[in-house]
Amino acid sequence: MDQTAGVFLGASGDTGADPALSLLFRRANRHGVVAGATGTGKTVTLQILAQGFSDAGVPVVCADIKGDLSGISQPGSPNDKLLARAAEMGLTLTPQAAPTVFWDLYGEKGHPVRATVSEIGPLLLARMLDLNEVQEGVLTVAFHVADQDGLLLLDLDDLRALLTHVAENAEAIGKRYGHVAPASVAAIQRALLQLETQGGKAFFGEPALRLEDLIRTDLSGRGQVNVLAAERLMNSPRVYAAFLLWLLSELFERMPEIGDPDKPRLVFFFDEAHLLFTDAPKPLLEKIEQVVRLIRSKGVGVYFVTQNPADIPDTVLAQLGNRIQHALRAYTPSEQRGLKAASDSFRANPAFDTAEAIQALGVGEAVVSVLDEKGAPTVAARARIRPPASRLGPATADERAAVMANSPVRGVYDTALNRESAAEVLAARAEAETRAAAEAAVPKTAPVERSRAETRAEPRPRAAPRSRETPMEALTKSVLRTAGSTITREILRGVLGGMRRR
Structure with a gap:
């Protein structure tokens, strides 16, 4: 041959x-x-x-x-x-x-040698993490949510942030994709921790290997x-x-x-x-x-x-x-x-x-x-x-x-990169939501507080000084007021009566 x-x-x-x-x-x-x-x-x-x-x-x-x-x-x-x-x-x-x-x-x-979490995919990642069928289903849902929301899954930090997001919104996500049990999410998080302790964290990230x-x-x-x-x-x-x-x-x-x-x-x-x-x-x-x-x-x-x-x-x-x-x-x-x-x-x-x-x-x-x-x-x-x-x-x-x-790829993969991805995006969203909630709460409470403060700061008007009268003076004023009223009525009646006769 x-x-x-x-x-x-x-x-x-x-x-x-x-x-x-x-x-x-x-x-x-x-x-x-x-x-x-x-x-x-x-x-x-x-x-x-x-x-x-x-x-x-x-x-x-x-x-x-x-x-x-x-x-x-x-x-x-x-x-x-x-x-x-x-x-x-x-x-x-x-x-x-x-x-x-x-x-x-x-x-x-x-x-x-690195690969992104998205490149590995839920099937092989479930294999790495030794997940059961239910947990693998939850992981698949998490990947789908990331695709729908435009979240890049590059490293384990991104995957952890995504799983936290899925757990916090389990009810809404469950209505769209099926029940997402918090216990399954927690089990996946524990498996990720075990993978990280075995050195698996170094594998996920960028720059990813080019074939x-x-x-x-x-x-x-x-x-x-x-x-x-x-x-x-x-x-x-x-x-x-x-x-x-x-x-x-x-x-x-x-x-x-x-x-x-x-x-x-x-x-x-x-x-x-x-x-x-x-x-x-x-x-x-x-x-x-x-x-x-x-x-x-x-x-x-x-x-x-x-x-x-x-x-x-x-x-x-x-x-x-x-x-x-x-x-x-x-x-x-x-x-x-x-x-x-x-x-x-x-x-x-x-x-x-x-x-x-x-x-x-x-x-x-x-x-x-x-x-x-x-x-x-x-x-x-x-x-x-x-x-x-x-x-x-x-x-x-x-x-x-x-x-x-003397390697042809010397310096290409030796330094890890960390660009903006799911972890940073979800953290920014959470911070923006917290800030918006705080700003929305300020107009409802601040005017009330200012009004109360201003009310406390304004001086109270002083009451007019009360006069001191003797009983005889008070009786005389009452008689005069009554007599004045009677005389006024009689004059008006005489005037009006004369006008009617004419």
Whole structure:
């Protein structure tokens, strides 16, 4: 097989199998799985695949669970054993590093990776927070309210402010979208606090990751290898799984359809893939299946790395055409069932029993089946995996720092931004409402207070001094008033009577 047509994996001496095993670039977007027990060589195989795609000009995204994969950024120093294995395969082993960019959700061992709360969406966020169905419904209502009110959800502070707003207006919102229980809002708030204590707050915000910065090639045309530092991230497995699924979903939604290209536009490796499916609700599993099934036409290859293929649901496993199976041990009944499932997924080779071969594999060996030119799986082949051209083992802290200093995205994501969003808008609204209420209350009370103050300030009019009269003086005044009245009446009668007679 022409080694320039695909990633050279290793050599096989089995009857009926191609002695030179390569994963064809034309079939690489049909996805694949790399499986095997701990310590059997999965990480090295991932490293070989990533560097092989990079050399062909294909960018790669992969997670570094233990830190070993960081060695891909440094040229290898092969020992005599590795050189001898390469010579047996007819391979000239030239030490070479891959163009690497380190990423880290926490910004400690790579450039910070951020996404906004709106980009993550309620479904994946509910997965991160481990919410039940009712709480997920309340979270969906909150996102809808934010959309209707034009509120930007960028970070956790925005989401907290939105949830507080929803709780305070639960009756009005409930009439429009359904009952919003305060207890559910409180449960979501507690889950957010737990996520924040696990370091999840650093993931939400701006500047958000641009997919264009993952799909790059260097000046020589080699694809960029994006290594996500995941040692600390693995302490929050739900965050890890939801983040990688979000990234995969973003690629699916934003990349154009290109059919079956001669080589992929991007290859995505999902290490510890079982974390993606553990306790995953049905809508999430359906979303994963949809993305894996349809993203092939976008020119993206997805490779799941896990201990046992049985960790992957059958609906997803059926989409994975390229398979590399390292050793499995089967001591318990459940392990034996997993071994049988793994062996049954290969096209049988008459030269050996697949299940027995998988148990007998040594470190650096694997049972391999890839898609041929016609898209059909090759018969299972027991192969020795080739040694990598880059370093086996992790890069040092100084080497990692040097790679980051020469990174094409240096300075782009290193400083967080905090523009006006839901938290600031809702705080401003609350302040404006409080101020308006205070101003509305002033005209009703102030005039009354001023009137009372003025009344208290005005001097009271003094009463006229009372006269002091003797009883005789009072009697005389009364007699005179009575006599005057009588005389006046008599005069008027005489005058009026004379006028009538005339």
